Amino acid sequence: MAPSGTPPTGAPKEADASPLTLAFLEKRESLLLFLAARTRSMAAAEDLVQELYLKVAAVGPETDVRAPAPLLYRMAANLLIDQVRSAQRDGRRNAEWRKETQITLGGEDIVAEPPADEQLIAKDRARQLADAVEALPPQMGRAFRLHKLEGRSQQETADLMKISRKMVEQHIAAAIRHLTQRLRS
Amino acid sequence: MIDAAAWVARLDAPDFSEDDALAFDAWLAAAPINAAAYRRTLALWHEFAAAAGQVREELADRAEEANRVARPAFGQPRRRGVLFAGAAAAVAAALVVVVALPPTAPPEATHQTFATARGQHQHVTLADGSVIDLNAETRLTATMSGSQRRITLAEGEAVFDVTSDKTRPFTVATGQGEVRVVGTQFDVKSRDGELTVTVARGKVAVRSASADPSAEPVFLTPGMQLSLGGGRPEEAVAHVDPQATFAWREGRLVYRDQPLTTVVADLNRQFPEQIAIGDPNLDKIRITGVIVLDNPQAVTSRLALMLPIRAISSERGLLLLKK
Numbered sequence: 001m002a003p004s005g006t007p008p009t010g011a012p013k014e015a016d017a018s019p020l021t022l023a024f025l026e027k028r029e030s031l032l033l034f035l036a037a038r039t040r041s042m043a044a045a046e047d048l049v050q051e052l053y054l055k056v057a058a059v060g061p062e063t064d065v066r067a068p069a070p071l072l073y074r075m076a077a078n079l080l081i082d083q084v085r086s087a088q089r090d091g092r093r094n095a096e097w098r099k100e101t102q103i104t105l106g107g108e109d110i111v112a113e114p115p116a117d118e119q120l121i122a123k124d125r126a127r128q129l130a131d132a133v134e135a136l137p138p139q140m141g142r143a144f145r146l147h148k149l150e151g152r153s154q155q156e157t158a159d160l161m162k163i164s165r166k167m168v169e170q171h172i173a174a175a176i177r178h179l180t181q182r183l184r185s
Numbered sequence: 186m187i188d189a190a191a192w193v194a195r196l197d198a199p200d201f202s203e204d205d206a207l208a209f210d211a212w213l214a215a216a217p218i219n220a221a222a223y224r225r226t227l228a229l230w231h232e233f234a235a236a237a238g239q240v241r242e243e244l245a246d247r248a249e250e251a252n253r254v255a256r257p258a259f260g261q262p263r264r265r266g267v268l269f270a271g272a273a274a275a276v277a278a279a280l281v282v283v284v285a286l287p288p289t290a291p292p293e294a295t296h297q298t299f300a301t302a303r304g305q306h307q308h309v310t311l312a313d314g315s316v317i318d319l320n321a322e323t324r325l326t327a328t329m330s331g332s333q334r335r336i337t338l339a340e341g342e343a344v345f346d347v348t349s350d351k352t353r354p355f356t357v358a359t360g361q362g363e364v365r366v367v368g369t370q371f372d373v374k375s376r377d378g379e380l381t382v383t384v385a386r387g388k389v390a391v392r393s394a395s396a397d398p399s400a401e402p403v404f405l406t407p408g409m410q411l412s413l414g415g416g417r418p419e420e421a422v423a424h425v426d427p428q429a430t431f432a433w434r435e436g437r438l439v440y441r442d443q444p445l446t447t448v449v450a451d452l453n454r455q456f457p458e459q460i461a462i463g464d465p466n467l468d469k470i471r472i473t474g475v476i477v478l479d480n481p482q483a484v485t486s487r488l489a490l491m492l493p494i495r496a497i498s499s500e501r502g503l504l505l506l507k508k
Contacts, residue, residue, distance in 0.1 A: 027210065029213075030209075030213045030214070030220075033213065033220065033223055033227070034206060034209060034210075036227050036231075037192070037193050037196035037197050037227065038196065039231075040231060040235065041231050041234070041235065069207060070203055070206075070207060073203060073210065074203060076206075077203075077206065125236070126239040126240055126243050129233065129236055129240045129243075130240050130244050130247070131348065131350055133240060133244065134244065134349050135314075135348050135349050145241075145244070148230075148233050148237065149233070149240055149241045149244075150237075150241070151237065153199060154198055154199060165198070165199070165200075169194045169198050170194070172193075172194040172197070173190045173193070173194035173195075174190070176190035176194065176229070176230065177188070177190045179233075180190065180225065180226055180229055182314050
C-alpha cells in the first residue's frame with residue numbers, strides 16, 4: 001500500500017477516530033487519485049477529497065462498516081456525480097461555446113467567460129500540445145478533440161463518431177499514451 | 186494489462202463501477218510505480234483540461250491557415266477567407282510549409298551524424314519526436330534548429346516518420362535532389378547516384394538538384410514512388426505498395442520483377458557475409474517475392490527454391506551458380 005497523504009487539518013487522533021475515518025486516512029492518496037481523473041486539476045481533486053473527509057467524519061462511529069473501501073469509493077463517486085451536476089449548471093467549458101454561446105443579461109449580449117480554472121499557458125506549450133494532438137491517428141485524434149478539448153462526454157463523442165462508447169474510451173486511453181510519450185521531455 | 190492511461194480513460198467513463206474503483210485501488214497498491222505513472226498521466230490530462238481552449242484555438246488557426254493558402258499557386262498572394270473542406274484542407278496543410286518557409290537563420294542548430302555499417306539497422310528518434318530507421322550502409326546528418334529540420338542523406342536508405350511542425354519544415358537533401366515534408370512517413374533511398382522516394386503517409390515535395398530552382402517541385406502522395414538519376418533523363422513516378430518498400434525495417438525485402446543483381450546487391454548490405462553471382466547468365470533472372478532476412482545461408486537456400494540456382498561456399502562468400 002502506498003503511503004497515505006497528509007491527514008487533513010483537524011483530523012482526529014487515531015484513538016478516537018472511527019474505523020471508516022481510519023480507512024479513509026489510509027486510502028486518502030488513492031481516493032485523491034481516483035477523484036482526480038474526473039477533475040480539471042489536482043487542486044480541485046484535493047478540494048473534493050477534503051469534502052469527502054468531512055462526509056466520512058460525519059458518519060457516526062456507531063455505524064457498522066464491514067467493508068470500508070467500497071463505501072469510501074462509493075462516497076467518492078457520489079461526490080463526482082454532484083460535481084458533474086454542478087459542472088453542467090455552469091457548463092460552458094469549451095472554446096466553441098465561448099465563441100458561439102451568448103448570454104443575454106438585461107437585454108445586452110455578453111460573451112460567457114472561460115471557466116476560472118482554464119488558465120493561460122505559454123503559447124509555446126499550447127503549440128506543443130496542439131502539435132501532439134495533430135499527430136494522433138485520425139480517429140483517435142477526433143475522439144480526443146471531441147472529448148477532452150470540446151468537453152463532450154464519452155457518450156456524446158461516441159454518438160458523434162458513430163462508434164461505441166467503449167471504443168471512445170479505448171481511443172482516449174490510446175491517445176493519452178501517444179500524447180504522454182510525445183510530450184515527455 | 187491496464188496501464189495508467191487506461192485507468193484515466195476508465196475512471197473518466199460514465200459507467201465506471203464499484204468494481205472498477207476497487208480494481209483501481211488494488212492496482213495502485215500493487216506497486217508504487219503505478220501511482221507514479223498515474224500521476225504523470227494525470228498531469229498531462231489536467232494540462233489539457235486547463236489548456237483546452239488555447240489548444241482548440243491553435244488547432245483552429247492552423248486549419249484556417251491551411252485553408253487560406255490552399256488556393257494560390259506558388260508565389261501568388263494569399264487570399265484570406267477562402268475555405269475548403271475535408272481532404273482539400275489536409276492537402277493544403279502539407280503545402281503550407283513548402284510555400285511559407287521562414288528564411289531566418291537557425292539560432293542554435295544541433296548536428297548529429299548517424300551511420301550504419303553493412304548488416305546494421307539503426308532506429309533513431311530526433312529531438313522533435315521524428316523517427317528515422319536507417320537501412321544498412323547508410324550515413325546521414327540531422328541538423329535541428331528553431332527554424333528548420335534538415336537531414337543530409339550522404340548515402341543509403343532510410344524511412345522517415347516525421348512529426349508535424351508547421352514552423353519547422355523537414356527536409357531531406359541528397360545529391361540528386363531534395364525532399365520536403367510536413368508530417369508524414371516516407372522512405373528515401375540514395376544509392377549509386379540514384380534517388381528513390383516512396384511515400385506511405387502525408388505528402389512530400391521533391392525537387393531535383395539539377396532542376397531550375399524556380400520550377401515547381403514534384404508532389405508525392407501515399408503510394409507514389411519517384412525515381413531520379415541513374416541515367417534517367419527526368420524523374421519517373423510510379424504507383425507502388427509503400428509497405429513493400431518499408432519492409433526492410435521488419436527484416437524483409439519485397440521484390441516485384443527485379444533482377445537478381447539488384448537482390449544480391451541489397452542482400453550484401455544486410456549481411457557481412459557476401460554473396461556473388463558466379464554465372465553471368467543469372468544476372469538477368471528476375472525475382473518476384475518476399476525475402477526474409479535471417480541469415481545468408483537460409484536466404485540463398487530459399488532463393489534456390491524460387492530460382493534455378495544453387496549456392497556454394499567459396500573463399501569470397503556464397504557463390505550463386507546455375508542449377
